[in-house]
Amino acid sequence: xxxxxxxxxxxxxxxxxxxxxTEMEKSAATKPAVNTLLNLVERSFEEKRVHWKHGGIVGVRxxxxxxxxxxxxxxxxxxxxAEFHTIRVNQPSGWFYDSKAIRxxxxxxxxxxxxxxxxxxxxxxxxxxxxxxxxxxxCFNDLSDAGFDLGGSGSNLRTPSACCGPARCEYACFDTxxxxxxxxxxxxNELHRPMWPYKFKIKISGxxxxxxxxxxxxxxxxxxxxxxxxRVNQKAVAEYVDGGLPIKSAVLDYCPxxxxxxxxxxxxxxxxxxxxxxxxxxISVMPKxxxxxxxxxxxxxxxxxxxxxxxxxxGWVIKPFIKLDKExxxxxxxDLLEKIWExxxxxxxxxxxxxxxxxxxxxxxxLKATDLEPVPQMVHHPRANPYFFWYPEDFAAExxxxxxxxxxxxxxxxx
Amino acid sequence: MANPYYAKxxxxxxxxxxxxxxxxxxxxxxxxxxxxxxxxxxKHVGETGDExxxxxxxxxxxxxxxxxxxxxxIADKYCDGHxxxxxxxxxxxxxxxxxxxxALVDELEAAGWPVGGTGRSLKNLIHTQGWIHCHSAATxxxxxxxxxxxxxxxxxxKDDLPAKLKISMACCLNMCGAVHCSDIAFVGVHRxxxxxxxxxxxxxxxxxxxxxxxxTGAIRPNPKAKSVTINEEKCMYCGNCYSVCPSxxxxxxxxxxxxxxVGGKVSNTRKGPEFSKLVIPFIPNEPPRWDSLVVAIRNxxxxxxxxxxxGERYGEWIERIGWEKFFEVANLPFTDKHIDDFTFSVPxxxxxxxxxxxxxx
Ligand code: HEM
Ligand code: HEM
Ligand code: HEM
Ligand code: HEM
Ligand code: HEM
Ligand code: SF4
Ligand code: SF4
Ligand code: SF4
Ligand code: SF4
Numbered sequence: 001x002x003x004x005x006x007x008x009x010x011x012x013x014x015x016x017x018x019x020x021x022t023e024m025e026k027s028a029a030t031k032p033a034v035n036t037l038l039n040l041v042e043r044s045f046e047e048k049r050v051h052w053k054h055g056g057i058v059g060v061r062x063x064x065x066x067x068x069x070x071x072x073x074x075x076x077x078x079x080x081x082a083e084f085h086t087i088r089v090n091q092p093s094g095w096f097y098d099s100k101a102i103r104x105x106x107x108x109x110x111x112x113x114x115x116x117x118x119x120x121x122x123x124x125x126x127x128x129x130x131x132x133x134x135x136x137x138x139c140f141n142d143l144s145d146a147g148f149d150l151g152g153s154g155s156n157l158r159t160p161s162a163c164c165g166p167a168r169c170e171y172a173c174f175d176t177x178x179x180x181x182x183x184x185x186x187x188x189n190e191l192h193r194p195m196w197p198y199k200f201k202i203k204i205s206g207x208x209x210x211x212x213x214x215x216x217x218x219x220x221x222x223x224x225x226x227x228x229x230x231r232v233n234q235k236a237v238a239e240y241v242d243g244g245l246p247i248k249s250a251v252l253d254y255c256p257x258x259x260x261x262x263x264x265x266x267x268x269x270x271x272x273x274x275x276x277x278x279x280x281x282x283i284s285v286m287p288k289x290x291x292x293x294x295x296x297x298x299x300x301x302x303x304x305x306x307x308x309x310x311x312x313x314x315g316w317v318i319k320p321f322i323k324l325d326k327e328x329x330x331x332x333x334x335d336l337l338e339k340i341w342e343x344x345x346x347x348x349x350x351x352x353x354x355x356x357x358x359x360x361x362x363x364x365x366x367l368k369a370t371d372l373e374p375v376p377q378m379v380h381h382p383r384a385n386p387y388f389f390w391y392p393e394d395f396a397a398e399x400x401x402x403x404x405x406x407x408x409x410x411x412x413x414x415x
Numbered sequence: 416m417a418n419p420y421y422a423k424x425x426x427x428x429x430x431x432x433x434x435x436x437x438x439x440x441x442x443x444x445x446x447x448x449x450x451x452x453x454x455x456x457x458k459h460v461g462e463t464g465d466e467x468x469x470x471x472x473x474x475x476x477x478x479x480x481x482x483x484x485x486x487x488x489i490a491d492k493y494c495d496g497h498x499x500x501x502x503x504x505x506x507x508x509x510x511x512x513x514x515x516x517x518a519l520v521d522e523l524e525a526a527g528w529p530v531g532g533t534g535r536s537l538k539n540l541i542h543t544q545g546w547i548h549c550h551s552a553a554t555x556x557x558x559x560x561x562x563x564x565x566x567x568x569x570x571x572x573k574d575d576l577p578a579k580l581k582i583s584m585a586c587c588l589n590m591c592g593a594v595h596c597s598d599i600a601f602v603g604v605h606r607x608x609x610x611x612x613x614x615x616x617x618x619x620x621x622x623x624x625x626x627x628x629x630x631t632g633a634i635r636p637n638p639k640a641k642s643v644t645i646n647e648e649k650c651m652y653c654g655n656c657y658s659v660c661p662s663x664x665x666x667x668x669x670x671x672x673x674x675x676x677v678g679g680k681v682s683n684t685r686k687g688p689e690f691s692k693l694v695i696p697f698i699p700n701e702p703p704r705w706d707s708l709v710v711a712i713r714n715x716x717x718x719x720x721x722x723x724x725x726g727e728r729y730g731e732w733i734e735r736i737g738w739e740k741f742f743e744v745a746n747l748p749f750t751d752k753h754i755d756d757f758t759f760s761v762p763x764x765x766x767x768x769x770x771x772x773x774x775x776x
Binding site: 008014015016017020037047049050052060090091093094109120124140141142144145147164167175177184185189223250278279287288 | 420421423424425426427428429430431439444448449459467473474475476477479480481484487490496497498499504509528541544545546547548549552555557558561564565571628661666667668669671681682688690702703704725
């Protein structure tokens, strides 16, 4: 057999950035399928088009997701990659591994697949790239024996992910890793067995820096925050200033609410915490001097999604502050989450994300269904049109209020 | 062949706690502050005074098990076996002993793994599957990313940009990944309506699903052919129908290519999150090294480096000078494509007389 030349891909072995072609060639040394894959990709580079198609449900026993079927559209010419399925493996919270776990993952994938991985996919899973249908169950068995489980795919809960949080970040306002692990384990059924209108993603960031990009990428975005005051170490502030930090241009001027003042004499700052919107800027610039507050919790935002099918949405605030209490198993969060899922499941059309459903039905209905209070923190500004609706319950409430007032007035007279 | 054994289901992921290095367990939730040691190296200090060093390495995300095992060896050699990955495809080595950092960095660099991507640097380029593994890709992911990162390599290694710079790519409008809120985003785009294969549609697709899949209502049933027709005036080439029905191929090698969006961000720092906005509607596919794309992105990066104030992310810079000025500075044509005509377009129109003139030559 003559080795096929791959001049186009060879171009991408050049340059300083680590090359995916080099990675694929490492696998190809022991896996003939990857050599075929390289030839197929070379052909895509020549023709400027993909050679993959979709279709055929594949999976493992007991699960409705976790495996994505992938087929080559030229199976006769590239038989080794005629089937080349993807397996999503649920990552440990915060993507922390030890060498033993990495090696056991590699051993399973050496035995049952192409040896190619994505560390990690955009949802958070470790992605094992390329195997055949007969290998799927055995691969899952061995993964399971090694302590790994599959992640989500299809119309289900997608694998939740979290930033490194308290493990390595002084800004973490709650235990992101524990919450992620807890939520993932509590909703294993929702994760593995698609039965919803569409997908639902949860991402968890320990502070408003939002390192998991949750506002843009998750249906439910959980972002750490605090509601008291930024802790200030004035001595460290003075050290920053003495060290040459231009505090006015680098900190004060960037504060979006202009709520910081600086006393030049004392080299002290004063933060008007009532007006601070917790944007993290000042803390990020002076991490040694400023710390997040002590009364910590999270803001919940809902509805983020990409453009397909309606426009892209960024998640919006549905609960300005929630205490995330490890001791009671995050009960308040679970109660709310289950109400949200129930309303969505009952009302959504096929492939309608929660954000799209709220857009179609209105926030008012959503808030009623989930017993959430409307608060100004939910909007940039109130509505500017006069087209709002009144419901029988509004009038009933008005009547009740009137009567209550009368009663109070009446009782005063009788006294 | 029947399987003799079925694994236990629903065991969930491995417990992260068992993966943490001792210094993290000792200081969990009690970190005091962090500082940059040098590009790619962070030092976190706990309330106890303990130190944790992080060495960040860029990766192409597509990794062989050979490389993963080598990473495991490195983690054993320097970090008592501990490592992690970040949400942007980086690998991070975690160690308590600061004296080993330089040797670790040297060994990684010598093997071709770039240490960087912290602070005011170019972050690793987050991307999707492309021609290696997806059916709807309008361009390749790994190839375009490699070409762009080779060109911008020095920005990953240094941290002297005006602010952090996040570039993302998605190979089709499905945009797996947080592409639409990046400083610079490039996205594979189709430009011709799907080709209807009547026989395939009739025999392989559920017509009500296909009709319902179109966000613009461009698809109508064609009962005569037991197929569908596509209204050319309504279709905006999203490929959503192709995702539901493979007989509506939207692949078109000569006309597929890349669009570039800029000015998005996702964090809540200063101003809140923002979508990226269209600046270059089309760049043709030029494998293997996508020269026009690389040049276009370098230009976009350089005008920001030259003009932004210290601390200004891409979108913050544009907001200060105005989009009309941006097009002037970038020397990019403004076309009908740049004016939104999809859902929610009207609020993007300028309903004030305040703007800057840019045509006085
Ligand atoms: C009609 C819409 C969509 C279609 C047809 C689609 C199709 C696909 C396919 C075929 C893959 C597998 C690629 C592979 O590994 O072989 C994939 C992966 C993925 N998709 Fe989508 N997708 C769609 C929408 C979305 C959306 C809306 C999101 C998220 C916001 C998303 C996120 C992902 C992620 C995270 C992956 C994992 C691959 C990676 O990390 O690069 N997809 N998608
Ligand atoms: C000085 C302040 C900051 C510190 C100490 C910090 C710390 C961190 C840490 C520890 C990570 C790794 C987290 C993980 O992937 O789990 C991270 C990642 C990230 N941070 Fe920050 N961050 C800071 C500021 C910011 C700001 C201001 C933004 C956004 C504007 C931001 C956006 C991100 C993003 C997008 C990631 C993912 C990056 C990657 O995975 O490579 N961070 N940050
Ligand atoms: C359902 C909604 C509205 C109704 C029924 C309504 C009705 C009217 C009526 C009857 C007039 C007097 C016309 C006349 O003098 O001949 C008027 C004038 C006007 N309305 Fe409205 N209006 C509505 C909403 C709005 C809104 C939302 C705005 C602006 C945001 C607006 C701005 C004006 C202005 C500027 C005038 C002219 C006032 C003047 O000549 O001094 N209207 N409107
Ligand atoms: C041309 C317009 C765009 C299209 C067609 C598009 C399409 C998509 C699609 C299909 C997804 C998968 C999302 C899902 O349903 O979960 C997605 C995700 C996303 N898009 Fe976009 N998008 C567009 C523009 C943007 C823009 C302008 C931004 C940001 C400023 C953006 C940010 C995101 C983010 C953050 C995700 C989440 C990805 C994830 O879940 O991993 N998109 N987009
Ligand atoms: C041409 C037609 C098809 C297209 C374009 C298409 C597209 C997609 C897309 C975009 C995803 C989303 C992947 C993700 O976000 O995770 C997906 C997933 C999937 N599709 Fe298809 N699909 C097609 C046909 C089929 C057919 C015919 C089947 C089965 C008979 C099928 C089974 C699946 C399965 C099992 C998944 C994994 C669930 C998931 O990850 O969402 N697909 N498909
Ligand atoms: S989101 Fe906040 S708490 Fe989490 S890693 Fe990023 S900066 Fe730290
Ligand atoms: S966190 Fe933001 S809003 Fe609050 S004081 Fe600091 S810079 Fe100002
Ligand atoms: S962005 Fe599109 S082409 Fe790329 S992996 Fe996602 S669905 Fe496939
Ligand atoms: S490509 Fe998109 S817009 Fe065009 S017909 Fe298909 S679903 Fe409709």
